[in-house]
Amino acid sequence: MQPRFITIKSALLDDIAAGRLQPGAQVASENQLATRFGVSRMTARRAISELVTEGILARTQGVGTFVADSRPMASMLTVRGxxxxxxxxxxxxxxxxxxxxxxxxxxxxxxxxxxxxxxxxxxxxxxxxxxxxxxxxxxxxxxxxxxxxxxxxxxxxxxxxxxxxxxxxxxxxxxxxxxxxxxxxxxxxxxxxxxxxxxxxxxxxxxxxxxxxxxxxxxxGDRYRLGDHLNFTQSPNKETS
Amino acid sequence: MQPRFITIKSALLDDIAAGRLQPGAQVASENQLATRFGVSRMTARRAISELVTEGILARTQGVGTFVADSRPMASMLTVRGxxxxxxxxxxxxxxxxxxxxxxxxxxxxxxxxxxxxxxxxxxxxxxxxxxxxxxxxxxxxxxxxxxxxxxxxxxxxxxxxxxxxxxxxxxxxxxxxxxxxxxxxxxxxxxxxxxxxxxxxxxxxxxxxxxxxxxxxxxxGDRYRLGDHLNFTQSPNKETS
DNA sequence: GTTAACAGCTTGTATATACAAGTATAGCCA
DNA sequence: TGGCTATACTTGTATATACAAGCTGTTAAC
CATH class of the missing domain: 3.40.1410.10 (Chorismate lyase-like)
Structure with a gap:
């Protein structure tokens, strides 16, 4: 059996792939997902969090979670298939x-x-x-x-x-x-x-x-773009407030 | 006041930047970090997890967390005027x-x-x-x-x-x-x-x-092109076996 | 000596809970 | 009408806890 947060991620990815969730559409809230899948909020949150770091979803505190504009963006630095x-x-x-x-x-x-x-x-x-x-x-x-x-x-x-x-x-x-x-x-x-x-x-x-x-x-040109983030600092920089 | 997991991330990044944690070195375990910083294991874990997804650390279940092998790829792409x-x-x-x-x-x-x-x-x-x-x-x-x-x-x-x-x-x-x-x-x-x-x-x-x-x-498009040469050969990892 | 079981570490998953902080709206009051 | 607050959502941070799963070295049995 696969981890539950993976199940939730897959379900969301399916919804996006099938067009049930269009770019810009609001995704169910963490609590709603938790209820729907019968898991705790933290587990639903993990599924969403990973999709956010993957650039598939975007969140705003106090507002909600949305499907990111998903025009493919490839890196010029890595040669990914x-x-x-x-x-x-x-x-x-x-x-x-x-x-x-x-x-x-x-x-x-x-x-x-x-x-x-x-x-x-x-x-x-x-x-x-x-x-x-x-x-x-x-x-x-x-x-x-x-x-x-x-x-x-x-x-x-x-x-x-x-x-x-x-x-x-x-x-x-x-x-x-x-x-x-x-x-x-x-x-x-x-x-x-x-x-x-x-x-x-x-x-x-x-x-x-x-x-x-x-x-x-x-x-x-309307279906693909290339993108990158470049870091010129030698050592990884720390967040300072 | 910044979130505690950010504090921990910064501390780890400092250790790496200062050379106190060399590539390949083992990082304190989640429980050790939790104790040292006076937080719960889940908070220490979050700090580590983010550094893992950023490619700075690497984990293996049952073994531990380690500093990822030198992040080369110091962007060959330069932003030239x-x-x-x-x-x-x-x-x-x-x-x-x-x-x-x-x-x-x-x-x-x-x-x-x-x-x-x-x-x-x-x-x-x-x-x-x-x-x-x-x-x-x-x-x-x-x-x-x-x-x-x-x-x-x-x-x-x-x-x-x-x-x-x-x-x-x-x-x-x-x-x-x-x-x-x-x-x-x-x-x-x-x-x-x-x-x-x-x-x-x-x-x-x-x-x-x-x-x-x-x-x-x-x-x-007929007067300008973008080009790059990428080199993926990096100093072979020293297997600390 | 070789093998098998175990104990003790590690990370991985999952829950229930609490409060903080940001946003939007309904509704009240001037 | 205009501006305010209270409230009801949202996500963000943090904790304590539990058990699963993976690796390793020690120990005990063969």
């Missing part, structure tokens, strides 16, 4: 595989990879969905030398990102972020207008062996 | 001041700042040019409590960013990046088409006093 981000927000993730084959690299990818221009590379193309809404179009080139089994994976179950991070732990990455207009094909794949600005992330990931993969990620 | 970036590229920078006054904050800025909604704030609006090509439209709100002289500065000579970083050294920042379409006014100020996707950066900067300033930066 999109499926991880979506699940962390309590949403449902699935993806559709558009391509999965071996081919010679296109326009400059070979250079980025540091391989010969005629080297065949693994290539996958897929669309990621957050609660059935397309949020990422992923074009990925993978160096077959380092992960030869990549081509035989079933990416309807596990995403390329998940697979790669298990096979070859990430040591370095670089990425470039820009605002672009999607091509007609990209707009169609994402189900958005071709005039909708998109965030395009070009990301190259390294393991200790070398460049593992080069990916281009396209996100509709 | 745009004039610095431009000059670093060997280009010429200049800017045009569009607004510079004191006014009440608009839509949510007060909340971001953590000040009352009716507090007048300093506001500047300017366009930055890279070799006479507009690359950034900057809307900036500044908290007058921390930098009262801001309003008297001449920003044709020094940029707000330069001035602020001298007055109140940056300790923290957070930012959100998204792709948007510019408003008609923004497109005009930047001299671009209103259908050109732009990178919008919402940035909040902190000094040790609190939130110094909130800025919205708009960059034409």
């Amino acid at each position: 999109i499926q991880e981000e979506i699940r962390a927000r309590g949403h449902k993730h699935h993806c559709e595989l558009l391509c999965h084959d071996q081919r010679v690299a296109e326009n400059g990818v070979a250079q980025w990879m540091g391989v010969d221009e005629n080297t065949p590379l693994f290539y996958t193309e897929l669309t990621h969905f957050d609660n059935d809404l397309a949020v990422q179009l992923e074009y990925r080139w993978v160096n077959p030398s380092w992960v030869p089994e990549y081509i035989h994976q079933d990416f309807s179950l596990t995403t390329p990102n998940e697979y790669l991070s298990k096979q070859a732990p990430l040591t370095e990455a670089d990425h470039v972020v820009e605002a672009v207009l999607p091509s007609a094909a990209q707009a169609a794949a994402l189900g958005v207008s071709a005039s909708l600005p998109c965030l395009q992330i070009h990301r190259r990931t390294f393991s200790h062996l070398g460049v593992i993969s080069v990916a281009t990620l396209i996100h509709p | 745009i004039q610095e970036e431009i000059r670093a590229r060997g280009h010429k920078h200049h800017c045009e001041l569009l607004c510079h006054d004191q006014r009440v904050a608009e839509n949510g800025v007060a909340q971001w700042m953590g000040v009352d909604e009716n507090t007048p704030l300093f506001y500047t609006e300017l366009t930055h040019f890279d070799n006479d090509l507009a690359v950034q439209l900057e809307y900036r709100w500044v908290n007058p409590s921390w930098v009262p002289e801001y309003i008297h500065q001449d920003f044709s000579l020094t940029t707000p960013n330069e001035y602020l970083s001298k007055q109140a050294p940056l300790t923290e920042a957070d930012h959100v990046v998204e792709a948007v379409l510019p408003s008609a006014a923004q497109a005009a100020a930047l001299g671009v088409s209103a259908s050109l996707p732009c990178l919008q950066i919402h940035r909040r900067t902190f000094s040790h006093l609190g939130v110094i300033s909130v800025a919205t930066l708009i960059h034409p």
Whole structure:
């Protein structure tokens, strides 16, 4: 049996994922939740507290608890797979595989990879969905030398990102972020207008062996944003009143 | 008087900052902390729990609580002023001041700042040019409590960013990046088409006093990109076995 | 000597309770 | 009508308590 506060968290996440709780909507108060689930207020409170620190809910003393504006916000400092981000927000993730084959690299990818221009590379193309809404179009080139089994994976179950991070732990990455207009094909794949600005992330990931993969990620601008909190103090700072 | 769990958190952070608690060292148990600070175990536990979710401590049931292994990732992302970036590229920078006054904050800025909604704030609006090509439209709100002289500065000579970083050294920042379409006014100020996707950066900067300033930066997507190189290799953890 | 049980620590979950503090509203009074 | 207070909510802090669950070293049995 799982802990009760987990049960309550799941129930709230379900409500949010199913749309029964829209962003901005007020969540039942701690006492109401306690009564509904037959637990003490402190237990209900713990469920809410964790969702608050996860950024899914927001509280105001004297007012109540509300569903936070849940437009996905990813970090630029950590390279998290999109499926991880979506699940962390309590949403449902699935993806559709558009391509999965071996081919010679296109326009400059070979250079980025540091391989010969005629080297065949693994290539996958897929669309990621957050609660059935397309949020990422992923074009990925993978160096077959380092992960030869990549081509035989079933990416309807596990995403390329998940697979790669298990096979070859990430040591370095670089990425470039820009605002672009999607091509007609990209707009169609994402189900958005071709005039909708998109965030395009070009990301190259390294393991200790070398460049593992080069990916281009396209996100509709109204469904995705990147965010970070930076701390420049050497030692963790203490709260002083 | 600050809450007791904050006192305990601070004490632990002090111990870590001062080196009395090295990474990997075991922290006093919940019961020991409770006794030492004269609080209940649940209160001591809360202090520890928050430090755990912040990644500063790590716990194992049945074993104890330990100082997490060195938090590297000392943000490779630096908040550089745009004039610095431009000059670093060997280009010429200049800017045009569009607004510079004191006014009440608009839509949510007060909340971001953590000040009352009716507090007048300093506001500047300017366009930055890279070799006479507009690359950034900057809307900036500044908290007058921390930098009262801001309003008297001449920003044709020094940029707000330069001035602020001298007055109140940056300790923290957070930012959100998204792709948007510019408003008609923004497109005009930047001299671009209103259908050109732009990178919008919402940035909040902190000094040790609190939130110094909130800025919205708009960059034409075809003239500006954000990039980074991340290194995840950290000194291997010393297993204290 | 090897193994098994146990005791004593740790953290993890859960409850019932109390009071403090912030917010909104209903209703009273001037 | 305008401004006040009382009240009834909300979340925030803190305590004392109980038992569950996990790890470790000691002890006792084989």
